[in-house]
Amino acid sequence: MMKNNGLRKEPVSDTQLLMTITISIFVAMYLMAMFGLGGGFLHVQQIFDMLNDNASLIIVSCGLTIVMIGGGIDISVGAVTSLVVMSCVLYLNRGGNIFVAILLALGIGLAFGVVHGLLISYLEIQPFIVTLAGMFFARGMTTILSVNPQKVSHEGFTALRDTKIEIPWLGYTAKNGNLVPARMELGVLVAFVCVVLVFILLKNHRLGRSFYAMGGNQQSALMLGINVKRTRFISYVISGALSGISGFVFMMHTGAGNATNAAGMEMNAIAASIIGGTLLTGGVGNVAGTFFGVMTLTTIKKIVVSSGLNDPWWQNITTGGMLCFFILLQSVVLSRRNGKKKTL
Amino acid sequence: MINKLKNPFRNGLGQLTIPLIAIIILVVFNLIRDPSFFGIEIIQNNDGNNVLSGNLISIINGASELAILAMGMTLVTAACGGQDISVGAAAAIAGSAFVKILKSGDSISGGKVLLAFLFACVVAMLFGAFNGTLVAVFKIQPMIATLILYTCGRSIAYWINGGATPTVTSPIINAIGSFIPGIPVPTPVLIVVIVGVIFKLVFRLTSLEIFTQSVGINGSAARLNGINSTFIKLLSFIILGVCVAISGSIGVSRLGLINHETLLLDVEMDTILAVAIGGNNLGGGKFKVGGSIIGAYVIQMLTITLYAMKVSSTDVKAYKAIVIVLLVVIGSPVVKAKFEKYMSQLRAKKAAVNTKGADQS
Numbered sequence: 001m002m003k004n005n006g007l008r009k010e011p012v013s014d015t016q017l018l019m020t021i022t023i024s025i026f027v028a029m030y031l032m033a034m035f036g037l038g039g040g041f042l043h044v045q046q047i048f049d050m051l052n053d054n055a056s057l058i059i060v061s062c063g064l065t066i067v068m069i070g071g072g073i074d075i076s077v078g079a080v081t082s083l084v085v086m087s088c089v090l091y092l093n094r095g096g097n098i099f100v101a102i103l104l105a106l107g108i109g110l111a112f113g114v115v116h117g118l119l120i121s122y123l124e125i126q127p128f129i130v131t132l133a134g135m136f137f138a139r140g141m142t143t144i145l146s147v148n149p150q151k152v153s154h155e156g157f158t159a160l161r162d163t164k165i166e167i168p169w170l171g172y173t174a175k176n177g178n179l180v181p182a183r184m185e186l187g188v189l190v191a192f193v194c195v196v197l198v199f200i201l202l203k204n205h206r207l208g209r210s211f212y213a214m215g216g217n218q219q220s221a222l223m224l225g226i227n228v229k230r231t232r233f234i235s236y237v238i239s240g241a242l243s244g245i246s247g248f249v250f251m252m253h254t255g256a257g258n259a260t261n262a263a264g265m266e267m268n269a270i271a272a273s274i275i276g277g278t279l280l281t282g283g284v285g286n287v288a289g290t291f292f293g294v295m296t297l298t299t300i301k302k303i304v305v306s307s308g309l310n311d312p313w314w315q316n317i318t319t320g321g322m323l324c325f326f327i328l329l330q331s332v333v334l335s336r337r338n339g340k341k342k343t344l
Numbered sequence: 345m346i347n348k349l350k351n352p353f354r355n356g357l358g359q360l361t362i363p364l365i366a367i368i369i370l371v372v373f374n375l376i377r378d379p380s381f382f383g384i385e386i387i388q389n390n391d392g393n394n395v396l397s398g399n400l401i402s403i404i405n406g407a408s409e410l411a412i413l414a415m416g417m418t419l420v421t422a423a424c425g426g427q428d429i430s431v432g433a434a435a436a437i438a439g440s441a442f443v444k445i446l447k448s449g450d451s452i453s454g455g456k457v458l459l460a461f462l463f464a465c466v467v468a469m470l471f472g473a474f475n476g477t478l479v480a481v482f483k484i485q486p487m488i489a490t491l492i493l494y495t496c497g498r499s500i501a502y503w504i505n506g507g508a509t510p511t512v513t514s515p516i517i518n519a520i521g522s523f524i525p526g527i528p529v530p531t532p533v534l535i536v537v538i539v540g541v542i543f544k545l546v547f548r549l550t551s552l553e554i555f556t557q558s559v560g561i562n563g564s565a566a567r568l569n570g571i572n573s574t575f576i577k578l579l580s581f582i583i584l585g586v587c588v589a590i591s592g593s594i595g596v597s598r599l600g601l602i603n604h605e606t607l608l609l610d611v612e613m614d615t616i617l618a619v620a621i622g623g624n625n626l627g628g629g630k631f632k633v634g635g636s637i638i639g640a641y642v643i644q645m646l647t648i649t650l651y652a653m654k655v656s657s658t659d660v661k662a663y664k665a666i667v668i669v670l671l672v673v674i675g676s677p678v679v680k681a682k683f684e685k686y687m688s689q690l691r692a693k694k695a696a697v698n699t700k701g702a703d704q705s
Binding site for chain 2: 119124128133134136280281312319320321324332335
């Protein structure tokens with residue numbers, strides 16, 4: 001290995017490059033919104049609102065990023081989230097304990113993760129099909145539990161749900177002179193903890209590095225002495241557990257269970273990971289990028305709403321357009337870099 | 345070698361084993377549960393036609409859109425090693441385009457329906473070409489490239505209709521969606537047969553099948569052998585576009601209205617499943633369109649069986665998932681290898697017993 005002695009700069013990896021592009025585009029877009037549209041974008045609360053609404057999406061995307069770095073895919077995450085919400089709501093309404101509810105959420109998520117992992121890594125079935133079946137199963141179970149929306153009436157839980165962290169110095173003075181502090185929900189804290197833990201795992205831990213090795217080239221990973229089967233199994237278990245946590249956070253945000261909860265969340269999570277610079281082929285990706293991917297997606301939607309495009313179709317069409325832009329950008333950037341490498 | 349020659353079943357049907365076993369299991373299960381399940385009778389429908397009716401007919405009829413989409417999806421899967429997840433959204437767009445032309449004048453004539461269908465085809469082929477360009481030219485994985493249209497496709501369909509769900513009432517549309525007077529077989533089934541025959545003819549008369557296979561197995565090797573792999577990939581998406589337009593038009597004709605949210609909802613997942621049950625490798629390469637068609641009927645038969653068992657339409661998914669897992673576990677390479685090892689051990693034991701017996705006598 002050559003030592004970095006100042007004469008030769010270490011080249012930027014694909015992961016870092018894609019993440020940098022995402023973060024700069026997010027910052028540019030937000031600044032544009034601040035100066036162009038003003039309004040809510042000038043308050044810090046806007047960012048906190050975006051975090052509050054998307055805490056569960058951030059958690060789910062973390063798990064998905066790990067799976068995608070390992071070269072797999074998990075499209076069951078949204079459905080598992082929905083199933084966890086419904087089961088916890090029903091359990092709490094029967095006078096359950098909050099801690100048991102948290103364990104229940106984790107347990108359901110872990111169970112899905114373990115089954116997915118077993119089928120995918122030890123029976124070598126295609127991940128798309130296995131997690132598709134998981135998605136069908138979770139969605140079906142949700143409607144079997146209850147077709148009608150259920151509201152949580154548990155007292156301890158409503159107290160927990162309404163607990164908000166208030167940060168006065170980030171607030172703003174309203175027109176009537178009152179100080180409105182910035183409000184953050186507890187779920188956001190959970191999401192931050194998840195992002196940081198996954199970041200450390202991917203950056204510094206042996207297991208995290210083997211996800212990259214496995215996704216980059218399975219054969220080489222095997223030759224490096226990595227237990228590929230076990231590593232793949234663990235990646236799905238982590239994703240499942242995070243879906244469980246995400247379900248509980250989702251419930252803390254909405255306070256109700258509904259069969260259509262978290263509909264389309266899996267695709268949003270995949271989109272966020274891609275915008276954040278994770279490649280579906282595996283080996284490239286970063287959870288910090290994923291976090292900014294979620295924020296970018298949300299900012300696009302907020303900009304569309306506040307710029308007066310009220311017709312219901314514009315939100316999705318612009319999201320699709322932005323997704324197209326990011327995907328093309330990544331493709332062009334990566335192919336140019338790879339082209340250069342070949343000529344050198 | 346000799347063993348392989350001796351066993352034509354394994355050679356010829358290898359890929360189709362799983363879907364055929366699935367169909368046989370479902371048929372036997374239904375016969376045990378209710379022997380009259382597969383009864384077919386001729387009844388008079390509301391228009392006064394004598395038509396076939398029964399569970400078997402509703403299975404074959406209901407799977408029409410899925411079967412057509414599965415044929416196109418097989419090509420895309422084989423050539424690109426990935427799946428198009430935007431077929432449902434694209435079908436909504438094609439359906440909207442179809443209705444847009446139909447609603448443009450006062451009356452609906454046969455020529456206008458044809459024009460509307462051709463317009464829907466062109467629109468769907470354009471969107472297919474968009475997906476295909478992203479995949480073939482920009483080398484983006486199919487699932488991600490089609491995620492764009494998956495996200496915004498149904499909204500585009502909504503936009504084409506100007507935020508409404510218009511209805512179409514015409515005897516011609518009704519005939520396409522249900523029965524042509526005088527013919528007892530549902531029209532969508534006839535359309536599936538026509539599309540299937542066209543696919544078969546194309547494979548017979550052109551080298552599309554072998555080209556697609558070689559591109560899917562190794563794109564660069566195919567390119568070195570003079571096959572334009574970019575074009576083959578693009579072509580597979582455009583062919584899928586035509587399939588999407590056909591199923592979208594059938595879907596609209598069936599209901600007589602276009603609802604951008606519910607037209608062929610979740611069909612992309614079922615289509616990919618049909619391709620996988622058909623024994624095609626989702627990573628590309630060798631393929632059998634016939635397998636995917638059988639896969640589509642397996643899925644529909646499963647759904648109808650569950651409906652017949654009084655499972656509500658929202659709960660069907662959970663049971664479907666269990667059956668899917670069972671099917672893929674049986675078909676998984678590890679289980680197959682274990683089973684074959686066990687069988688060969690058994691055979692060796694038998695042979696040993698036989699030779700022993702021969703020695704003793």
